[in-house]
Amino acid sequence: MKKTITLFINGQRYSHEVEPRLLLVHYLREVVGLTGAHIGCETSTCGACTVLLDGKAVKACTVLAVQADGRFVTTIEGIAANGSLDAVQEAFWNEHALQCGFCTPGMILTAKQLLAREPNPTEEQIRHGLEGNLCRCTGYQHIVNAVQAAASRSGD
Amino acid sequence: MATTTTKSPALLVGQSLRRREDPRLITGTATYVDDVKMPGMHHACILRSPHAAARIRGIRTSRALEMPGVVAVFTGEDVAHLGPVPCGAALPGLRVPAHTVLARDRVYYVGHPVAVVVATDRYLAADALDAIEVDWEPLPAVADPEKALEPGSPAVHPEWPDNIAFTYKQEGGDVDKAFAEADVVVRQRLVNQRLIPVAMETRGVVAEWKPGDRQLTLYTSTQIPHLVRTLVAGMLKMPENRLRVVAPEVGGGFGSKLNVYAEEALMAFVAMKIGKPVKWIESRRENFVATIHGRGHVDYYEVAAKRDGTILGIKLKLIQDIGAYHQLLTPAIPTLSILMMPGLYKCKNVRADLIGVFTNCTPTDAYRGAGRPEATYGIERMVDILAAELQMDPAEIRFKNFVGSGEFPYQTATGLSYDSGDYAAPLRKALETVSYKTLREEQRKAREAGRLIGIGISTYGEICALGPSASLPCGGWESATVKIEPGGQVTVLTGISPHGQGEETTFAQIVADELGVSIDDVVVLHGDTSLVQYGIGTFGSRNTAIGGTALYFALQDLKEKLKKFGAMLLESDDVVWNRGRCVCMKSGKEVTLPEIAAASYRAMKLPENTDPGLVATRFWEPPNFTFPFGAHIVVTEVDSETGAVQILRYVAVDDCGKIINPLLVRGQIHGGVVQALGQVFYEHAVYDENGQLVTGELTDYAVPKASYIPAIESYHTETPSPVNPLGVKGVGEAGTIGCTPAAVNSVVDALSHLGVRHIDMPLTPEKIWKVIQDRRTA
Amino acid sequence: MIPDTFDYSAPVTLTEAIELLSSGAKALAGGQSLIPLMKLRLASPQHLVDLSRIPELSGIREENGVLHIGAMTTHYEIESSMLLRSACPLLPQTAGRIGDVQIRNMGTIGGSIAHADPASDYPAALLALDATVRIAGAGGFRTVSYEDLLVDSFLVALEPGEVIVDIMAPVDPPNTGTCYVKAPQAASGFAIVGVAVRAVKSDGVVSSARVGVTGLAAKPFRARSVEQALGGTRGTDADITRAAALVGDGVDANSDLHASADYRKHLAEVYLRRALRAALI
Amino acid sequence: MIIEGTRSVALEPQRLYTLLQDPDTLARCIPGCESLVKEGDQEYRLKMKLVIASVNGLFDGKVRIADPSPHESFRLIVEGSGRAGFVKGDGVIRLTSDNGAGTNVHYKGEVHVGGTIAAVGQRLLDMTAKMVIKRFFDKVSEEAVAKASGT
Incomplete structure (x- = not known):
């Protein structure tokens, strides 16, 4: 009753035999060893587990690993290329868009997708776009600033 | 007073450096706790009571023990030798119930830990949890602290049928005289609802026992690793130098991890018992019932004043919802509220009567601000109510009563010595920033046009640098x-x-x-x-x-x-x-x-x-607390049709003493303000009459999302503290403390012409709509 | 929070899926409602059939003035579809109000319809659009109106072994105004009430108006009395106010932690007024 | 949670009262009832499977009839628990003639819910309770029609 799945995670191919009930977030964290996606709730509310599945932000705690079979996954560990930070990572750092850091990987990946879909978002678009990611520390202000900064940087 | 030997421009203190973390x-x-992985590590899941009060007639674990991967199941009897979950606070006459690591013959709240399953894999541990059979005899429960005080109410702890955990009184000056001489007395019942801290990372523990070295290591998501070491070593009756506590990366605390929890000792016990490392990660549902809650006050205030607005005396009857047990600092939290009763004002006559009440609910304890937001909310709401009664401007009445900038150190009626301040300065700055006079004029015009605009002010002081x-x-x-x-x-x-x-x-x-x-x-x-x-x-x-x-x-x-x-x-x-x-x-x-x-x-x-x-x-050892202060102004608009509130502007002017890193200070203010806006508009831990937490997940308990809140405008005045050579005061709780009264004052102000004097938090659209309906039909 | 064990199949043909579902398996669409329930162990299906790999269940197309939306089309695909934005803007507008962006990336219209959460967003729009649903089963295909598919809260008229294939809605004729508005519950985003309107005017007169209401009652419904009251009027503010006042008549409104029945009815009226104004004025 | 409502059933009060006391009828009418076994005087052990959406709740509990006032009213006490949580309901059912061949059934009671369904299912409780009651009376009505036409 186990299934063999093959995923392409951060550009690398992984193949494992897993129980169908294994959640993608547990697969990434415990089988593959990528612990950047965090688990903050079990009701698909908080977004701390957000990863990109075929380029789209999804909550990895509400996706089965078997559903991701054959698909491409990008985690927070995979967005800095050749040791240089992604523009959104850099902006989060510069703008102090994180405190405890627990929501940050999910927040950054959602922000990346937001900018991919809307390169010049308004503040309102940013706030709505981040509705699926809860942060309890920052009050969101610096996160909004960071997304704006990343947008203007990539627009240069 | 900070002494440095050079005035080189390269000094870093005062600069907005991005963080090295x-x-x-x-x-x-x-590496957060759940990222810790060890060879041979096992996983634990905890069975918790679904009942608020029940006798345990029996527990059958045999079916669970037969499940694949399960190595052990422990119940209350197995851990009876462990010391109780500690209450660190002491008050005269404090009743401290025996708070065992696992329940034995009776449970006292939903979430009370009853048994622990240990398995080779977290999925298998979860499966086995369902196979433990408990024979429950449900008992009557009480969840409301005021109901718990009524005669004939179910006793949370049978040994104390009145449900009183403690009483505490504090008095300064001559309150009776102040009230006798007053031109006006205003009274109001104010509720600071129960809140759930919701750190984004739930709690978690990894315990590792090395028998050869007789050395136990606990990785735990805590704000206080050393205190956990001392107290858990005490619970385990183990020499303190045999226990190492590591707080790895901690994903938020807000006071909820300023504690010593049963699970910390329990995982230590399990690791020693099975001889393997063990990990327990709290689920969010567990977090809602097994990690402390905050607030839970019912306050009855009376404020006496002269016709010119001078505050003469304050009386407070404070009912604190304790929950079923004391956690580390539970009884101490409301005493902090009492210390802060007079706020920034010169009132020398105060009297407070505090009753701590047991309920069949999760224990309350320190949550961001811990007693101080409650106190500030109380005095700042009351000052607005007084201003309304006297038809005075809420800014003017505050200026009138502030401790003067030349009066420091200032001895308060509650025995504190305020270190330094210029309380009028942040208020002046906030008023200027919003163009207060013009804003009042706009409000008047909007009101004539049928729009409900409110302007809310709070000027807060806090006790920081505990202590x-x-x-x-x-x-x-x-x-x-x-x-x-x-x-x-x-x-x-x-x-x-x-x-x-x-x-x-x-x-x-x-x-x-x-x-x-x-x-x-x-x-x-x-x-x-x-x-x-x-x-x-x-x-x-x-x-x-x-x-x-x-x-x-x-x-x-x-x-x-x-x-x-x-x-x-x-x-x-x-x-x-x-x-x-x-x-x-x-x-x-x-x-x-x-x-x-x-x-x-x-x-x-x-x-x-x-x-x-x-x-x-x-x-x-600090010689005193520090006393930061500030002023927040919130402009809101109420949708008269739906009761929904929109925040049009949020201006915070905070004085936290000398600022080391302005960027980080702003981050603290933003976060604190938004956490408080959660209390004002969304958050409420709701129990039904049987003690079931009915807001048991993030799908029913709303914490603010990015789209719910506006940009926060954060400004500062900088009054150094003489208490320490750095001149710093602290900023972690300022936003939470200054915000709630400002926001509620704003909404009440928007409705004041309808005769509205107070609405309890959370200010949900339905509540506001009902108030408007009632007023319009009245 | 971990689901019970189950078997899993991911068929690539509809026939295969129907066969598996006929033997008692449960369909998995986007999983955004089902998986949380499974994690809470409130749902424990023994066999999941993942429909995501069946090509004919996806995609949006127009055929003879009728829009066909594959059941496995995600909320985001609907929200961002240029075709729908011009031909039937009510659907993208509604899809854009569902949950959050991550949920919209995974969740599907077919899954949402089959789950039939009485506070979900689509029902209001689909009722207002007079949508129909094509269903495949062992005996072939059948088409039912969306309204008839809805039986009760969380209950649709799907037999075991049946799969929703696509949802059909007409292209908006000229002079059509549509709008979906909702009062979201602050924690979950589900609709405390949600109101969708599709109104067509000809010669300045409302020739047809359809109103779908979600969240207000145990079953989303069409507010026929409102529709009748509007029909034939010029759709002025006064007409709208008069018609919207009828929305709660005779409705057994839901009441829960988040909103009382009275408040829900009141909100439905207010939001309906707003939706009608947006659609008509 | 208070549950209150009225239903009309096309059977006169005397016969409806008898029908509602009959365990076989109840077993057919209680939604999801898998078994109803007499355990004592007016007391039954109930096993039911409640299916709401994907939620599949197995409940094991007791049904007790108390304070019977023949043809007029009785009290119904239902207790059940399962993995999803536990439910306790206590209500009074009153039958009054509708002055024709039928009965107005008025029910009022309190339902307490605990466990997972209480913690995460708040927005569904009210409508679920209504739905269960509706399904119950729909079945009772069917039985009543059968009874009425069968004589």
Whole structure:
């Protein structure tokens, strides 16, 4: 009753035999060893587990690993290329868009997708776009600033 | 008063440096408890009571034990030898129920731990949990603290049928006289609803026992690793030096991790019992019932005043919902509210009667602000109610009653000594920022056009830098060790345990300035009891004011020693320390810090009465709290059709003393304000009459989302504290403390012309709509 | 929070899926409602059939003035579809109000319809659009109106072994105004009430108006009395106010932690007024 | 949670009262009832499977009839628990003639819910309770029609 799945995670191919009930977030964290996606709730509310599945932000705690079979996954560990930070990572750092850091990987990946879909978002678009990611520390202000900064940087 | 020997423009204190903690956090490479992995690690799941009150007639674990991968199931009897979950606070006559690690014959709240399953895999542990059979006999429960005080109410603990956990009184001045002489008395019942802290990372523990070394290591998501070590060692009856507690990366606390929990001792017990490392990660559902809640006040206020607005006296009857047990500081939290009763005002006559009440609910304890937001909410709402009664402007009545800037140190009626302040300054700045007069005019016009615009003001004071040791059951000092390594780099070991506040950066800024080293050469370590000297931890906005001061003094000690070595190397008595080098005043020759460090460790020659090496440790006891203050103004618009509130503007002017890093201070303010806006508009831990928590997940308990809140405009005034040489006061709770009354005052102000005087939080659209309906039909 | 064990199949043909579902398996669409329930162990299906790999269940196309939306089309695909934005803007507008962006990336219209959460967003729009649903089963295909598919809260008229294939809605004729507005519950985002309107005017007179209401009652419904009251009027503010006042008549409104029945009815009226104004004025 | 409502059933009060006391009828009418076994005087053990959406709740509990006032009213006490949580309901059912061949059934009671369904299912409780009651009376009505036409 186990299934063999093959995923392409951060550009690398992984193949494992897993129980169908294994959640993608547990697969990434415990089988593959990528612990950047965090688990903050079990009701698909908080977004701390957000990863990109075929380029789209999804909550990895509400996706089965078997559903991701054959698909491409990008985690927070995979967005800095050749040791240089992604523009959104850099902006989060510069703008102090994180405190405890627990929501940050999910927040950054959602922000990346937001900018991919809307390169010049308004503040309102940013706030709505981040509705699926809860942060309890920052009050969101610096996160909004960071997304704006990343947008203007990539627009240069 | 901060003394540095140079005015070089390169000083880092005061600069908005980006954080040195962030690279690991933004790349997903930080290690939180759930990221800790060990060979042979097992997983634990905890069975919790679904009942608020019930007798346990029996527990059958045999089916669970037969499940695949299950190695053990433990129940209350198995851990009966462990000490109770500690209550650290002491009050005269305090009733402390026996708080065992697992329930034995009876449960007292939904979420009460009953049994623990240990399996080789977390999925298998979860499966086995369902196979434990408990024979429950449900009992009547009580969830409302005021109902719990009524005669005939179910007894939470049968031994205390009145449900009173403690009573406490405090009085200053002559309250009866003040009320007798008053022109006006206003009264109001105010509720500070129960809240759930919701740190984004739930709690978790990994325990590892090494029998050969008789050494136990606990990785736990905590704000207070050393206190956990002392208290868990006590519960386990184990020598303290056999227990190492590590707070790895901690994903938010807000007071909820300023505690010692049953699971910490329980996992230690399990690891020792099975001889393997064990991990327990709290689920969010567990977190909602098994981690402390905050607030839970019902306050009855009376304020006496003269017709000109002068506040003469304040009376408060405070009912604190304790929950089923005391956690670490539960009974102490409402006493902090009482200390802060008079706020920033000169009222010398106060009386408070506090009753702590047991309910069949999750224990309450410190949650961001811990007693101080409640007190500020009380006085700041009452001042607005008084202003409305006297038809005075809410800003004017505040100016009238402020402690004057020339009156510091100011002795309050509750026995505090306010350190420094200029309370009018932030209010003036906030009023200017919003163009108050124009804004009132716009409000009047909007009202004529049928729009409901409100302007809410709060001016708050807070007690920070907790605190002098006499005020805390655990001691209130803090420690720092600074090591200048042989190569000249600096390692700081701080007794605080930051988890997002940013001291790896701010402390490095202080070190870089004091020693004149590059910030890149400074490493700040914390959170590991085997690495760091004893410390108290992170809470009560104490990190920089106390921990930073301990660091500051350790740095002064090292500078003295550096000078001694410098004098020896320069062969001169007339030397000064000048940012990274020791300079001979006569010859102008100098030696650099790395040269001195090398010489001190090599120790070919030593100055007289001086040991080799460059290490200094300081334990610093603060002489007083610090008292930050500020003013917040909130402009809101109420949708008269739906009752929904929109925040049009939020202006915060905070004075937290000297600012080390403005960027980080702003972050603290934003976060605090939004957490408070959660209380004002969304959050409420709702129990039904049987003690079921009906807001049991994030799908029913709303915390603010990015789209729910506006941009926060954050400004500062800077009044140094004389309590510590850095002049800092603390900022971790300011936003939470200043916000709730300002926001509620704003909404009430929007409806004031309808005769609305008060609405309890959370200000949900339905509640506001009903108030408007009632007023319009009245 | 971990689901019970189950078997899993991911068929690539509809026939295969129907066969598996006929033997008692449960369909998995986007999983955004089902997986949380499974994690809470409130749902424990023994066999999940993942429909995501069946090509004919995806995609949006127009055929003879009728829009066909594959059941496995995600909320985001609907929200961002240029075709729908011009031909039937009510659907993208509604899809854009569902949950959050991550949920919209995974969740599907077919899954949402089959789950039939009475506070979900689509029902209001699909009722207002007079949508029909094509269903495949062992015996072939059948088409039912969306309204008839809805039986009760969380209950649709799907037999075991049946799969929703696509949802069909007409292209908006000229002079059509549509709008979906909702009062979201602050924690979950589900509709406390949600109101969708599709109104067509000809010669300045409302020739047809359809109103779908979600969240208000145990079953989303069409507010026929409102529709009748509007029909034939010029759709002025006064007409709208008069018609919207009828929305709660005779409705047994839901009441829960988040909103009382009275408040829900009141909100439905207010939001309906707003939706009608947006659609008509 | 207070549950209150009225239903009309096409059977006169005397016969409806008898029908509602009959365990076989109840077993057919209680939604999801898998078994109803007499355990004592007016007391039954109930096993039911409640299916709401994907939620599949198995409940094991007791049904007790108390304070019978023949043809007029009785009290119904239902207790059940399962993995999803536990439910306790206590209500009074009153039958009054509708002055024709039928009965107005008025029910009022309190339902307490605990466990997972209480913690996470708040927004569904009210409508679920209504739905269960509706399904119950729909079945009772069917039985009543059968009874009425069968004589």
